[in-house]
Amino acid sequence: MTSEEIVAKCQSSLGGDLVQAEVNLGDAVIYVSPEALPKAAEWLKNDPDLRFDYLSQITGVDYLEQDREPRFEAVYELHSIDHGHSIRIRVGLDEENPTVPTVTTLWKGADFPERELFDMFGFQVTGHPNLKRLLMPEDWEGHPLLKDYPLTIEEISFSHNPDHKSELIKTKSNQE
Amino acid sequence: MAEYFFVFIFAIVALGVIAGLLLLSSFLGPKNPNTEKDLPYECGMLPSEEAKGRFPVRFATIAMLFIIFDIEVVFMYPWAVALDELKIFGLIEMGIFIAILAVAYIYIWGRGGLEWD
Amino acid sequence: MSVTEQGLLERDKDTMTLNMGPQHPSTHGVFRMILEMDGEIVRSSEPDIGFLHTGIEKTAEVKRYVHCIPMTDRLDYLSPPQNNLAFCLTVEKLLGLDEMPARADYLRVIMCELGRIGSHLVWLGTHALDIGAMTVFLYAWRERELVLDLNEMISGVRMMTSYIRIGGVAQDATPQWIQGVREFVDIFPAKIDEYESLLTNNPIWMDRTRGIGTLAREDAINWSMSGPILRASGVKLDWRKQRPYSRYDDFTFDIPTQEHGDIYDRYLVRIEEMRQSREIIKQAINQLPDGPYKIQDNKVSLPERDTLHTSMEALIHHFKLVSDGVKVPPGETYVPTEGPRGEVGFYIVSDGSNTPYRMKLRAPSFMAIPGMCHLMTDSFIADVVAIIGSVDIVMGEVDR
């Protein structure tokens, strides 16, 4: 089925929970609220002529600098092996406590990406079998991929141009 | 008695070399133990439990089977060296020896001693 | 609590916790697994990753688009051209350029297929070495050196070529390189037959790989496996055929699949894939069209060096591109491509400036690890090593 047909079918049968649906650069994209995600995902997987049985990836995005209303967003990319078409679900999460229900019951491959959402963005994934840090050490504070988390660049300590060197020596001396 | 003299010398020299190597290296070598170096090596992580633990019995049976067939091979060495004097008698003798052990081997195989679980 | 107290507490549990840790010869990188062992059988294995986390996705948010390309080289460091292509295709889709000059597409296909062969040779060498076949390790690296020489001849670097840029490729192909590729294409099938003669009908190899780590078709789909692992379980999904990109539909090649999905089938699929990649390179190098090797729109790709001395706007374009970089219209998209390990794709969100707002790599090895650990339950410890080798994980793209 082409992207337009997928979007039309989703609007017709998921109308209530769908916040918005569009075809963006040729891909079918639907926006769903977090509460409606399990139902929508269940329907997308089991509907006979959609059959999205392959979870391609889950991504987290922090829209702090673009000051969109729901600051966070979890993006699910699904693909159907038999029909060969794909869909992207974008779930907007608000800023206070971003929580999203788990989809590991539908696709067992969602275990690691959801743990990475928790580790890198701090999203609470309700119902996840063992939700703890994946990439960062256990005792790490903060979630690195948030926009307000500093990149912690380290100042270079050697420099060949003279004026920069004097300033470096000044900062180094008052550091000790 | 004279011919055993050289075997005796050979044993002394062998033991001497082994003892020498062990003693010299432990005596001359630098030693500076520190707590981290004495920890058992677990691919770079802190060991999670004592090394002893309880081992399943399968390991013991496999070890016994190995020893039986290893000894069998050890007996073949002197036989193989002296085969030209022993001629046909040696061949029959070793044939019987192997046959006996083959019966044991087939029994063990049948009873599933070689499978792991 | 100290080690001894822990030991005493856990005395009554009959399993032994073995730590197959980050520094281990056969975990193919810094990958750690905590195995609950009952004698020789692994009851459960819990993976622990992140020992090579480089924060590339965070660093990419402050780099310009063209600066992200060397970053993508170091994600899946066994086939860097494939990552460059995935990144550039996504950016070009955002820019709205869907037609590359034919020569650029053909050069991209040749570099990606050479990268695939190089990556499969590393897999073959280390996988066979883990199971005990030492000679295959030396044979496979002998051919990999030929691939690295071709990389060095065209891009100046052995591994991290950064050869594929936004809007085309970095430099044009020289006649010596084309001759080198032709020679490689002629001698390679005989080499694959050499590997096959060493392994395919080798009884030890068959005992160690047949019927071990089998993954059924539904499990492979449910655990989000991709690439050779999926095709070995009977799913015919290859993004070069599913959604042809970079003129892959000009070439005739077929997708090897197997039925049982055990380690032996993954080995057969990858060996056949090397033959198909060599087939693609042969067709691509023979029909290599001449013409521009990158798009002529100077808003995206640098103008020719010699035009800088004559035309003024070429100089202006060159200066703007070098100092400011290409500006990508706002939007978000994802383009799946077929890497040696599976579906590789970048999900890029752009806010109209010249730096990506968010860049995420869809890494096939990252998605395969939970499935791999599921495969290991109730298998021997020796098979754990074979299963890791057959899934062919690369820690650079797992930990990003």
Add this chain to the structure above:
Amino acid sequence: MGLIDQAVESIETEVNNLKLNAKDAFDQLGAEFSGAIYDSILTTKLGKIVGWAQKNALWPATFGLACCAIEMMAMANSRWDAARFGAEVFRASPRQADLMIVSGRVSQKMAPVLKRIYNQMADPKWVIAMGACSSCGGIFNNYAIVQGVDRVVPVDVYVPGCPPGPEALIYGIIKLQEKILNEAGTDKARQRVA
């Protein structure tokens, strides 16, 4: 009043220097008598022989982290052949290795593991920081990467490159061999083993 403060201050610095010198002298003394027999017997000539033997059998510990590990494997293979320099046997366990080639980027989670592996290696041991990432953080200057492995372990030879070619790594090993031979028999070798 200023004079008295100056005097007090100068006396303080004086005492401070004395303490520092005493500490250095004491350290020197400690190094002098460490490993007892090992030092008194080894004259410079015999030290040279020990150095010659050590340098021609540098067994690297497989510490492959990232992309440089692939080039390290290429170095051990038939075309670049590190066996010509005695560095071909890659020991998996640090107990049997005396050279650690840190090949790849060291992340914050990996640093304690690297330190533990280094401590578990038997003396005398050397470290080669292979590639830009292990020498100085390379192109990754962010929260996740240790900016240079010399913050975790003392490094003997830095090999530049990203990844350095196998011939660059072999040149690094040759440089390390020269360093071992120059240090052999001197008190530096003694301190390395102390």
